[in-house]
Amino acid sequence: MTTPVRLSKCLKSIREHVFMNSHYLVIITLEDHLTPNLLTKVAEMATEIFGDML
Structure with missing residues (x-):
């Protein structure tokens, strides 16, 4: 079980730590079940x- 975490907090953490130990390409995949309006907000x-x- 996990506790809810804001998407913006997750993305900011990825940005801050992603290249600390490696310079290789990083691919982030998200499974989403969002309306088009919410999907646009996530992209922004x-x-x-x-x-x-x-």
């Missing part, structure tokens, strides 16, 4: 958080 959030890393 990822673009804002990762910026040029994408």
Whole structure:
């Protein structure tokens, strides 16, 4: 069992720690069951958080 965590917090943690030990390509996959409006918000959030890393 896990506790809920905000997606933005997860994405920011990935951004901060992803290349600390490796310079290899990182692929993030998400399983989502979202409406198109929410999917657009997630895409905007990822673009804002990762910026040029994408």
